[in-house]
Amino acid sequence: MIFNSLEYILFLPLVFVLFYLFRHKFRVFILLAASYYFYISWNPVFIILILLSTLIDYGAGLLLERTISASTRRLILGISICANLGFLFFFKYFNFALENVNEVMLAVKGSYQPIEAWDIILPVGISFYTFQTISYTIDVYNGKINAEKNLSYFALYVCFFPQLVAGPIERYNNLMPQLKEKTQLVIQNISHGGRLILYGLFMKMVIADNLGVFVDSVYGDVVGTNSLNLLIGSVFYSFQIYCDFHGYTTIAIGSAKLFNVNLSENFRTPYLSTSVTEFWRNWHITLTTWFRDYIYYPLGGNRGTLLKWGLAILTVFIVSGVWHGAKWTFIFWGLFHALFVLFEKVVKWDKQSTNVFLKGLKWVVTFTLVTALWVFFRSPDMDAAILYFKSIGSNWAIEGIDLRIEPFILLGLFVVSDILTRKKNFALSLNKVPSLARGAIYFVLIFLLLSRSATDMNPFIYFQF
Amino acid sequence: MKIVKYTAIRMILAVVFLFTMNQLYLNTFWKDDINKHADTLENLWVVPLESDAIYFGESSNFHIQEGDSIKHRISYALDSLLPSISIATVDNAGLHAGTYLSLVKNIPKEMNLKFVVITVNYRSFSANWRYAPFENYLAKSALMLEPSLPILNKYMISLKQYDYQSDEERNVQMKLAWKNEKFAIPNFDYDNVIEWDSAMAWHTWLEVNPNLTEENIPLASHYIKNFAFNLDTVNNERIEDLNAIVSIANNKDYKVIFNLLGENFEEAERLVGSELIYLMEKNRSLLVSYYADKGVIMVDNFYQIPDSCFVDRNWPTEHYNYQGKKIVAENIKKAIIENELHN
Known part of the structure; x- marks a missing residue:
């Protein structure tokens, strides 16, 4: 089901009516069921991925909050991020990696027998909800937010249907209070x-x-x-x-x-x-701020030397290119944007x-x-x-x-x-x-x-x- | 109460908006869109309102053989043969009963028709045609011609509310039908299109059938894919379309003539064998009796066109030279006259 379809034109009012027909405590289940249905209508199998991602990050959040040892906390965070990025890597980048390994091996050894690409379907929205759940775990780890205790609400945070398949990538502290708020029907x-x-x-x-x-x-x-x-x-x-x-x-x-x-x-x-710098402040803002908060700032942001800052910018934009797709064209697109941003900084554009x-x-x-x-x-x-x-x-x-x-x-x-x-x-x-x-x-x-x-x-x- | 008032006002406004927009659309973009997505309707627009009959046809109606001294359509020949009845033509390449149904729904109410002649192409019942990529266009045309507000039809097309399927999806369905449809031909080894076609493709038949050569095996394969099927009067989409046409004609009180086109059975038998003719005959007789029982005037040209009249030699089509077209026109004429005599 996509937004520009008759199914969605019928689905949305139906969910809307059901939502306001029920009392507040049931509404989370209405939205959750609607969201899972929305996703299942794409491909039922991949709902398993969302459920897994939900359980992993829900569990990681709770464990992080209960764990004091810094090393154990790092381990929990690492496992959560690796699991999320692991899914993302497999579904989105595995064949790209394989293709490049084949090319390198062929260049090194002419008689190398290339490994055939796997028949992998990219689950819709995986890049978006993965980033959303990663941001939650990191925020809990950093103590910016408390772990969510209610699994239903957490599951809804991961899969809220309006923003499930292509964002905006929401932060927990923006979306969750709104999901939990008791609402009235307002014209x-x-x-x-x-x-x-x-x-x-x-x-x-x-x-x-x-x-x-x-x-x-x-x-x-x-x-x-x-x-x-x-x-x-x-x-x-x-x-x-x-x-x-x-x-x-x-x-x-x-x-x-x-x-x-x-x-x-x-x-x-x-x-x-x-x-170009301003362009990135105004384009796909929720992704840009995600990169800013979870990659750019941890790499030092603009506080270090010009070289360190330049490397941070390059990293962010190349990752941004890779995030968009497993192709060299995206990587170059990201790289060129990084170079223009660096140039603008140097010439005070x-x-x-x-x-x-x-x-x-x-x-x-x-x-x-x-x-x-x-x-x-x-x-x-x-x-x-x-x-x-x-x-x-x-x-x-x-x-x-x-x-x-x-x-x-x-x-x-x-x-x-x-x-x-x-x-x-x-x-x-x-x-x-x-x-x-x-x-x-x-x-x-x-x-x-x-x-x-x-x-x-x-x-x-x-x-x- | 406030929400009811809020909704009611907006609902009324929406209806007013919709009808105004529809008028605006009819006066601006509609004709262009029809030209783009359902150009056959343009042929219906130019049909004189005083016509007694409309001949709905596909390429068999207008295809000509190079060198034909007379290049008339079947419908034109028919019109000449029946000077007392004025017969208009609506045709386009690749049409089938689904599109004719949409067109019949759009026949102007002011017309006082006596007959509609619907071209029935045997191949259009086969999986090879039902799941052809061109179906997307035909399904889109049919939606564009639905008797609803044209502006809504247009938006439904944008929302792909017609039987849209990718070429790959249609190919899968076609192959499934070829595989799952069992023929049960007595004393015959091959039970479905896939088996039959594979045997042919692997050249095992070259030794059995002296008429086959490396060159004409692809044509033999096309005959199997297009002609070998079991006509299912319950589930076949084209039967549903034809039934709906019959129902509309009954309501509007004009006679329906189903003009079953002639197929090149001689070539089919020569290249593939009598088993294919067995299936073709089974389907033909079912089709003829099924619609005769419904009161349809059946014009059965199935075996009427000799091999020499067929134009295309590398694909099984119903493209005839003028001699073949004239045979069809004569047969329709006979049926109309007989019907007039009976009434």
């Missing part, structure tokens, strides 16, 4: 949640999926595509991935709001950033300036860099990414330019709405709009959603991570 929550769901669906189905049609056609025939279309394709992909993921997150936040749960914001108009022209120039440079790096992200392998860049320079003939107007209009509409909602999210921004204008906005969005949603529905891009 504002319905309207707030409904608005976000509508806007999220618009971003995903109208913008991202329509841009995706163009992007797929461009990436499907890089050599035969006109240079201008390749450039447009790369810009479109920047917005496709943004609207796809932002759309997903917005639906997740809207869905959770119906249950009076405020999930964390994941995006703050990242494409308005005037530096991020220094505030009131000069509008300079700000504009910085924005152009930043957007161009981020867009160019998405080519690595989108390409199936490094050769394809390099070919894409080479092809941009090789086919500037006028013939073969595909300039369908509709994606540009839709994109323009989105950009305007994104800028207008940069300070407050879409739902909150609408509060100040007169009711007639609000009705007109609903009309336009629903009309576009019903009539202009792409027909070749694509799964959310971030589900593959």
